[in-house]
Amino acid sequence: MPELIKDIEALVRLESPSDDLEAVRRSADLVAEIGAKYLGVEPERVDVEGRPHLVWRLGDGPRKVVILAHHDTVWPIGSWGEDPWSLVDGVIRGPGCFDMITGILQALLGIRLLIEDGSSVDGVTLLVTADEEIGSRTSRKLIETEAAGCRAAFVLEASGPGGAIKTERKGTSDYQIKITGRAAHAGLEPEKGINAGIELAHQVLRIAQLGNADLGTTVTPTVLSAGTTTNTVPARAEIKVDVRVRSKGEQQRVDNDMHALEPQLPGAELIIGGRPNRPPLPGSASAALFDRAVKLAEAEGLGSLESMAVGGASDGNFTAGIGVPTLDGLGAVGGGAHADDEHVLVEKIPARTALLAVLIKDQLLAD
Template identity: 80%
Template sequence: MRRADEKDDDHVTELVSRAEQALDELIKDIEALVRLESPSSDLDALRRSADLVTEIGTRYLGVGPERIEIDGRPHLAWRLGDGPRRVIVLAHHDTVWPVGSWGDDPWSLVDGVIRGPGCFDMITGILQAMLGIRLLVEDGVDVDGLTLLVTADEEIGSPTSRALIESEAQGCTAAFVLEASGPGGALKTERKGTSNYFVNVVGRAAHAGLEPEKGVNAGVELAHQVLAINTLGDPDLGTTVTPTVLSAGTTTNTVPAKARISVDVRVRTIDEQQRVDEDFGRLHAVLPGAVLEVEGGPNRPPLQASASQDLFARAQELAAAAGLDALESIAVGGASDGNFTAGVGIPTLDGLGAVGGGAHADDEHVIVDRIPGRTALLAILIKDQLSA
């Protein structure tokens, strides 16, 4: 008599084989989405992308999504079955590259490596999710309670989709995020939380040559604030507080009346996020007559290791039993929509998407022969959680 785990091993081997058989179809669909281009800032491009993702997803899953437009941004939700939600799979179809950034033909597939804007972050992940779910459906697995949510604004902080993500995740036992993997295929088990601040300085204009003493130099006040802000980080705790975009003044012969600082904050814990937020509230002007206005605040809570540790351990166990590539984990500074699901208490495993590299860079790429195994991994994780 054969052991049950031997049958499971055979099933995973079959999943990988069937994913390999579907690879040509999947690559054509990745190509179509890469060529279409879908930068977050271009609502018309996002609508075209949503149309194509809908068409592809309907073909893979046999049903169409609900299209949810918020402030012109098209999000797509496939809610499979009528039962309570149990597992959510997260992806996004917006990318970072302005249309035309990669020239007239943004697509390349050479020697088993896909290159093109958004291929790694995260178009391939969308297709892996759809194919993984299709393989389960073809096997007769009951996917009632599974949601695939593909959003349209992740790359700009998910301003219109955050509430949707948190709502769709309620009641789920697991969230699987198809963001691109870490180096070598590592899963992302810890992500820093993010905050964004804008410090506006209001001074008073005056002629720089005739009577500069009558002005209040917003540029000088900006310099004081940059130095103050630069002290708010805590390297020992992994907290970074980074002034990024600075601006001041209007003409070369005028004391600047306005200045502005943009600040990027990354934290590992909620306590640090709150501490930095309070510190920004305590900033004060140094120059007499200058006024500060602080805007912004926390954007994404941290995805702490505690939110992913059990799911990662289970993924390692399932991958080893199935003979798939051994799984490694990595903590990263970048945030994703997985931060939101972790923030509302849903166990979350991130970085399940493509294996490759160059996210947001001109060498963005995906390694084709890693796609089938990653697709099978997602399928067995979903099946495991739905049957728990």
């Protein structure tokens, strides 16, 4: 535990916001160094568009288990002040400690425990990516390639409240709508303009109606912009839209409806971009693995496990999307992901690490 805590501290202090490529590269270097210490082997570094993803493929046999983590975080450097690290009364606080630096170290230690116990880890792949927080655009292909054909994917994202395992995640889609109108003087001849701001208002109302609460589908206009000066009819506007769905059918339906939007003002033009990002992680993709985890946790004295469905997506959506049984939320127990009370409960780390180890061993030994 002292070694693990020290390594968590080093990564938290380094800080690795997704949009700072130099910071993410430094983080990859440190994760690679720490990982080599735990596993006794260097990772393969896969750079995609300057983003450093790390892959440990243990053993030479067929791939059976893929473990997913990410080393990018959401906090701009300095958000937590000059000293971002805190460990007081068994509670770790700091940017990214919960989402998901501690999960990386739990993955490394879980595998190391198996190695030290003499258990085979042949067929295990650990993939630590560098862009999960911004949609995994450069890592998706790598994730799907490494997971293909595996018996199980274990995702070290932070747990739900009280340590709940995440057995269902919504799929996500993102859209950007660019509106073109025509500028005119707002006082002298506004009638000569085509007000992109008014077109924006029409579209926002139409977009908001595309959700379906009964099916758990949310379609949310988020970032809105229009206009340049207070005395000019806006010639341009933009809408960004966040979509969350429980089923592929709903994801496709919303995608069709978004791309079918038409201008409401004569002369206005719409350019609609975006598409589904992550497919849903349905409960069926996790059910068997969760049942197995419950039995193993009980047999090993690791406590009872709870499950939950969440609206947020992760890289586990990709593995579930290609048909690999996936169990998510196996990482740190704590709270405050992306919030200023982000924290990890140290006392929960040993049991979570042991749970991952027994899950890996169980899958490797499965017929």
